[in-house]
Amino acid sequence: MVNVGVLGATGAVGQRFIQLLSEHDEFELTTVTASPESAGDTYREAAKWRVDTPIPEDVATLEVRETDPDAIPDDVDLLFSSLPSSVAERVEHGFCEAGYVVSSNSSNERTADDVPLVIPEVNADHLDLIEVQRDERGWDGALVKNPNCSTITMVPTLAALDAFGLDTVHVATLQAVSGAGYSGVTSMEILDNVLPHIGGEESKMESESRKLLGEFTGAEVDWHDVDVSASCNRVPTLDGHLENVWAELDDDPTVEAVVDAFEDAASQDLPSAPDPLIHVFEEPDRPQPRLDRMLGGGMAVAAGGVQQTESGIQYNTLAHNTIRGAAGASVLNGELLARDGWL
Template sequence: MTTVGVLGATGAVGQRFVQLLDDHGEFDLSVVTASPSSAGDSYREAANWGLDTPIPEETADLTVRATDPGAIPDDTDLLFSALPSDVGAAVEPELCEAGFVVSSNASNERRADDVPLVIPEVNADHLDLIDVQRDQRGWDGALVKNPNCSTITMVPTLAALDEFGLERVHVSTLQAVSGAGYSGVTSMEILDNVVPHIGGEEEKMETESRKLLGEFTGTEVDDHDAVVSASCNRVPTLDGHLENVFVETRDDPAPEDVAAALADAPTLDLPSAPDPLIEVFEDPERPQPRLDRMRGDGMAIAAGGIQTTDTGIQYNCLAHNTIRGAAGASILNGELLARDGWL
């Protein structure tokens, strides 16, 4: 078994890590960290558990540690980071310098030239950037990132359609409130309402997508040439980001060709990888967050509403934002790191 820990384990994404790692066949969760005010408490005491499954008993009895290299046992093989980006920016490099491998959901350094930004089914070869990273930074450990929750919903579909010559993408998102964390959006802000802006979200989608779809040259990633534009909106659903995607391609595929390309998107032989990666609906009213966010145990992408327009292809896609879009994505990256011998 691979010994793992969760950094920032008491927050919304941290709790999702704990839930998904319970009874994981390859990972043994033995370390949980949080803020200094929680250090020394049991996880049961420190976490205001908010998920719809019971808190895992073995994890509940763990003592919360400080998020500090000196507080984490040296024999911890892999750390999953649910830290806020400002904390991650300060702590994650220290952990990597101390020899730990960190699979992080935090947004800091996603665009760094030597940091792999990975969706395993899309760009597993980008993990080879770890060699560049270790050479440049002098680390024994490594830092690997998964993308933003809205980006990870869309990019697997774009990767599947790149065979038609991806040129331009516009996406409008309908993002669930859980993406903002427990205290991110108040009920007075979101009930009977839509918030047509999420700070920094558009830029993340526009830049991260091109890096994920880019080509690893052996020393760096050349971003994809496609132009990506995003409009991000917060809506009153609990979980599941729904996105309306408009794609212009070099070729002119028919809707049935688009559906086939999405349905045939390759998956991987990893414990958390869904099969199929993308579930395609013929019903134009699907996917819907409440009905389809748990496809593939929350790790699949759902797509539907496929049609051609005067300018290209239009479709909708959906994923569970705290599973596929956050904790589950980091765990899948961790499984890839373990399989490919990076730990």
């Protein structure tokens, strides 16, 4: 078993980490951290538990530690970070300098030249950027990122479409309120309403997609030259980001060819990896967040409504934003790091 810890374990994404790791076949959760105010409390005392399964009893009694490298036991092999980006950008480097490998969901440094931004089914080879990172920064540890929750919903489908010559992508998102955190959107804002702006989300989708789809040359990642334009909207669903995608391609594939490409998208032999990666619906009114967000245990991507347009292909795609789009993505990256010998 690989001993692991969670940085920022009491927040919404941190609680998803706890849920996913508590019964993991290869990871043993031994350490949880939070703010100094919570240090010394049991996890049950520190976390206002909001996940839809009971708090794991073996984790509930763990003592919460400070988010500091000196507070982490020596036998921890891998850390998962769900820290707010403003905190992560200050403290994650310290853990890497201390020799810890950090699989981080935080948004800081996702597009840094020497930081692997990884979806295992799409660009697992980008992990080799760790060697560049260690050489440049003098770290014994490493920092690996997973993408934004809206980006990870779309990019597996774009990777499948790249066989047809991916040129231009337009996407409109309908993002669940859980993506903003428990206190991120008030009921008075979102009930009977849609918020047509999510700060920073559009630029994340536009940049992260190009890095994920890029090619690792052995020294750097050459970003894909696809043009991505995003419009991001908050809607009154609890979980599951639904996205409407329009893709302009160099080729002119049939709907059947696109569906085949989605269904043939390669999975990974990892404990949390769904198989198939992309579930394609024939029904024109699917996928839907309430019905389809838990496909593959919340780790699959759903697609549907595939149709040809005058300029290319239009379709809808969906993923669970706090599982596949956040904690689950980091756990999957952790499994890849363990399998490929980076720990």
